[in-house]
Every structure is written in C-alpha cells, then in structure tokens.
Amino acid sequence: MPLINENFQTDIKGLQLWHAPMSSCSQRVRMVLNYHDIKYTSNIVKLNKGEHASKKFLEINPEGLVPVLSDKNKIINESNDIIQYVDKKFGNSILSKNIDKKKIVSFLREIDDTQKSLKLCTFHFLFKSQERMPDQEYKFFKSNHKNKDLVDFYSNFENGFQKNKIVSAININKKFFDNVEKIMIKDSSSVYPNGFSLADISLIPNVHRFNLMDWPFEKWPKIFSWYNNINKSNWFKKGVLDWEPPELISNFKNYIKNSTKISSFL
Numbered sequence: 001m002p003l004i005n006e007n008f009q010t011d012i013k014g015l016q017l018w019h020a021p022m023s024s025c026s027q028r029v030r031m032v033l034n035y036h037d038i039k040y041t042s043n044i045v046k047l048n049k050g051e052h053a054s055k056k057f058l059e060i061n062p063e064g065l066v067p068v069l070s071d072k073n074k075i076i077n078e079s080n081d082i083i084q085y086v087d088k089k090f091g092n093s094i095l096s097k098n099i100d101k102k103k104i105v106s107f108l109r110e111i112d113d114t115q116k117s118l119k120l121c122t123f124h125f126l127f128k129s130q131e132r133m134p135d136q137e138y139k140f141f142k143s144n145h146k147n148k149d150l151v152d153f154y155s156n157f158e159n160g161f162q163k164n165k166i167v168s169a170i171n172i173n174k175k176f177f178d179n180v181e182k183i184m185i186k187d188s189s190s191v192y193p194n195g196f197s198l199a200d201i202s203l204i205p206n207v208h209r210f211n212l213m214d215w216p217f218e219k220w221p222k223i224f225s226w227y228n229n230i231n232k233s234n235w236f237k238k239g240v241l242d243w244e245p246p247e248l249i250s251n252f253k254n255y256i257k258n259s260t261k262i263s264s265f266l
C-alpha cells in the first residue's frame, strides 16, 4: 500500500524525498524526478548510522525504509509506487505511452520481487569491504528498528551469509535478467520494443548495481547495450552517478579484484 499517511504536517511546499545515496530504491525515484526535471527537497537518511531507526524517521515511515516521498500532506513509500505517482502527477507520463500499462505494472512488481536478493548480493559482494555501523548506532538500530527481517538481515551479514543463501540470491537475479533479455529486442534502447517507459527506469538500479559487482553482462548482450545507452543520459547521472562517492566506488573495485567473483557462481 503506497499511501501511508494523508495527514502529514509540513511547512515545506512541494515534494520532499527521504532517501539514501547508494540505495537502489532511492536511485529509481531520483531518476524519475530528474527525468521530469522536478525540484524536490532532499532529506538524506544515513543508513550506515542507523538513522532509519530514529523516532523522527519512523514517524515519517513506520517501516523504517527509504525511499519515502511527501507531497504536501501525503506520504508515499515503495519505490515502484512512488515512480508511478510522480510520473502520473508531475510529468508528461512515460508510464505506458504505447505499451500495455498492465504489462509495465507487472514488470515493476517483478523488479520488486528481486529487491531482497539484490540487497543480499550488494552486502556480500560490495558492502563487506566497508566499515560496519559504529557499535553504539548498531545497538540503537537493533533495539529501535521495528522491522525484524531487517535487523536479522544485519545479524546474518555480521556472521557471514550462508553459501546457499548467496547462491539462491544470485539465481533469482540471473533468472530475472534472463527474462529481461528475452523481452528485449537487439540494440533496443528500451525494455519493451514500443518505447521507453517506467520499466526502463525501474530496471536501471538493478543492472547498475550488478554491474558494480562485476556481473558478466556481456553474456546478456541486449541488456548490456541498453545499459550503455542509458549511461549517457543526464537524468541517470543526476539520479545515480552524482550520488556515488568516488572513493567508495574505488574501494568496491579493489575489493572485487581480490575476492571471489560473482561470475564464478553462475
């Protein structure tokens, strides 16, 4: 259910976004906002400091997850719902120009279903190289965050994910990329042949994230060429690349060089 509050009190006119720089779900929303050139007030939630367990943030989104968008007194969560809301209300909608809207919505749902496995791969193949949440903040996060799954996820991460969980997460994403590769036509600049849509914007964070993990996209040539095309757009730069700290990306690259390749699981 995307609309989580209709009585939000704020003095800020226009849209506000609570988001995190490296969050794939936040990237999706920032890209749509930039695609339509919509101004918004940015509120960064530092996930690595446990800020999503703070009383202040839980009042905004009781689920304690980013992204969250407010439009005057309305609060909306779930990235794939937010992008549909923004696209419909503020843009010259790209949701489904010549494409069956139901098809797009079902594609967005499929992307949503890959979220947990994308997260596990991200933490295992990239974030393991990073410093952990400081002790005090981690304690605060564990005792205040209401989402038991998320708290358990962090404990499992601390202890190292079981190999079968990693393999299963990789397979979920492989199956998903296989399906996308089947839908796309050769050298297409959009997922669906009839034109660019929200399916494209929603898919970008997944492909971008796995590309950071050195996923061998050359074996998925249609996705690979589509992604290289997307890479040239300004809204991709503004919604994704500009938020990635260069030293973090360089740490990831070094870490990947010296650890087990994701391709060895395929």
Ligand SMILES: N[C@@H](CCC(=O)N[C@@H](CS)C(=O)NCC(=O)O)C(=O)O
Pocket: 023, 024, 025, 026, 047, 052, 064, 065, 066, 067, 077, 078, 079, 080, 112, 115, 150
């Ligand atoms: N289905 C939700 C998932 C939201 C979600 O899981 N957000 C992640 C970032 S992409 C988050 O807040 N994670 C908190 C954490 O990792 O501590 C959506 O698409 O917005």
